[in-house]
Amino acid sequence: MGKTVAIIVAAGAGRRMGAGVPKQFLPLAGRSLLDRTLRNVWGAPCVDGIVLALPADLPAEAKQAYLSLPKVISVVDGGPERQDTVRNGLASLPAGTEIVLVHDAARPFASRDLFARCAERAREHGAAVPVVPVSDTVKSWDRAAGTLVTRDRAEFLRVQTPQAFRVDILKEAYGRAERDGRAGTDDAALVEAAGYPVVAVSGEEANLKVTSPEDLRMAAGLLAEEPDFRVGLGGDAHRLVEGRDLWLGGVRVEHPKGLLGHSDGDVLLHAVADALYGALGDRDIGFHFPPGREETRGISSRSILAHARSRMTALGFGLVGLDAVVVCESPRIAPLSDALRASIAGILSAPKERVSVKGKTTEGMGFEGRGEGISAWAVALLRGTHSTEEGGAAE
Numbered sequence: 001m002g003k004t005v006a007i008i009v010a011a012g013a014g015r016r017m018g019a020g021v022p023k024q025f026l027p028l029a030g031r032s033l034l035d036r037t038l039r040n041v042w043g044a045p046c047v048d049g050i051v052l053a054l055p056a057d058l059p060a061e062a063k064q065a066y067l068s069l070p071k072v073i074s075v076v077d078g079g080p081e082r083q084d085t086v087r088n089g090l091a092s093l094p095a096g097t098e099i100v101l102v103h104d105a106a107r108p109f110a111s112r113d114l115f116a117r118c119a120e121r122a123r124e125h126g127a128a129v130p131v132v133p134v135s136d137t138v139k140s141w142d143r144a145a146g147t148l149v150t151r152d153r154a155e156f157l158r159v160q161t162p163q164a165f166r167v168d169i170l171k172e173a174y175g176r177a178e179r180d181g182r183a184g185t186d187d188a189a190l191v192e193a194a195g196y197p198v199v200a201v202s203g204e205e206a207n208l209k210v211t212s213p214e215d216l217r218m219a220a221g222l223l224a225e226e227p228d229f230r231v232g233l234g235g236d237a238h239r240l241v242e243g244r245d246l247w248l249g250g251v252r253v254e255h256p257k258g259l260l261g262h263s264d265g266d267v268l269l270h271a272v273a274d275a276l277y278g279a280l281g282d283r284d285i286g287f288h289f290p291p292g293r294e295e296t297r298g299i300s301s302r303s304i305l306a307h308a309r310s311r312m313t314a315l316g317f318g319l320v321g322l323d324a325v326v327v328c329e330s331p332r333i334a335p336l337s338d339a340l341r342a343s344i345a346g347i348l349s350a351p352k353e354r355v356s357v358k359g360k361t362t363e364g365m366g367f368e369g370r371g372e373g374i375s376a377w378a379v380a381l382l383r384g385t386h387s388t389e390e391g392g393a394a395e
Contacts, residue, residue: 002098003048004119006041006162007089010034010105011053011078022055023210024105025349029223030383031318032349033210036108039316042070044112046119047101049073051092053085059346061250065306069314083183083190087174093167099123100170102187103162106210109222115162118201122164127196129164129188130203131157160203163187169196225385230317232279232382236270237367237375248326248333248374249340249357250302250347255331259374262291266301267376268326268357272344273301275322275380276308280315305347317384319348323356324378327368333359 010024024034031039041047052066056077063075074092078085086102093100099119103110114130121128138153163186165173170187173194177184184190188198210219240246244258247266259265274284282288289296289304312319322344326333333340337357345352362369 003094003096004046004099004101005049005051005073005093005097006044006047006101006103006115007051007053007086007093008034008037008041008103008105009053009078009082009085009089010037011055011085012082012106013055021349021351023216026216026351027318027320028108028210028216029220029225030227030320030385031313031316033108033216033219034105034349035313035318037103037105037110038066038069038072038313040108040110040112041103041115042072044115046112046116047071049094049097051076051089053078053089058349059302059343061300061302061306062309062347062349064303065310065313065347068307068310081183083174083177086187087178090167090171090174097167099164100167101162101164102170104209107161107207108210108219109204110160110162110207111204114201114204114207118162118164121199121201122166125197125199126169127163127165127188127191127198128201129186129198130160130162130201130207132160132203132205132207134158157200158203159186159188160207160209161186164201165191169194223385228317228384229320230279230281230382230384232275232277232380233377234271234274234276234278234380235375235377236267236274237373238265238267239367239373240371246331247301248331248336250300250305250343251336251339253331253336262297263289263299263301263304267374268324268340268378269301269305269344269347271376271378272322272324272380273305273308275324275378276305276312276319276382279380279382280311280317282311282315302343302347305344309348312382315384317382319350319354320381320383321354321356322348322350322378322380324358324376326357326359326374326376327362328359328374329361329364329369329371333357 076088139148173190238259240257246255246258249268340357
């Protein structure tokens, strides 16, 4: 039997949400919407691998971090439209894939059983989608008359994801759509247009798609979880030397000297990463990136923080807030603060308002005051959850 691979569509801008970040990165009871969805998908026994489609402008280190998560075998850039994004995912499917499940990142409550039922029906019939009946009265708008017309609601069904297909059928449907210039609101529409029948699978009322702020509030109400808050403290210090670039918070800063270190010496990102590791009870940078390893010499500290972020996700935690301070006489941190916050938030796939960076001087005292080095400290508050039910199955 061939592999079953899920393509998670997480590349949209989520403009209807009206937030400062794409909706898939918004927090839902302590964890991002995307993290919750991924946790359900990798927990489904029928899923052998995950191809994750992310916004093209997401920092490279943030994308790389997702490859550390269970079952994630590939991360691809999304396209201008959903259809382009799924096409990119199809191009990254591994050899031996038989069934592909296309699932929206904004549906964090699809049960593991639903994934299994959709995959099995697709294996039998070629294409299967979950549907739920319409319970409200349905009307259409007669534009010519300017009136409403009541329709028989028994004729209509609400379609959900995951939508499951034999891979050869979905690839053929996408190929035909590209040649004919055809667009569809979902993958099943393209398969139908290619002449293949699509069978129904009983969907789930709880399989909510989060589109608006109201949906996000409703989703929070569906979670029966006890919060588990963790606090971590991180700190670091490096010597300033000539002949090296100065990196702070993942940003290259104009300065006559740079920080000495086995990596790029970014004390701010090191402090932040250690705060995350500490909150998770997951040792420290020295454990995960031993300074004696030649293969990590000169590593970007953005990659170190991305690793800490992937550990946070894998262990079921999300960032509530991060506060960091950089101690130095020069450069001045205040003018750089917004850029540093944005950089750190981007690596963590977190809203910028959850990250604070400020600078302090020592009024000439100590190695910072003498301009010999820079230190940084960070405190992170994380929230995890103890759930009796996650995606329809106990964890």
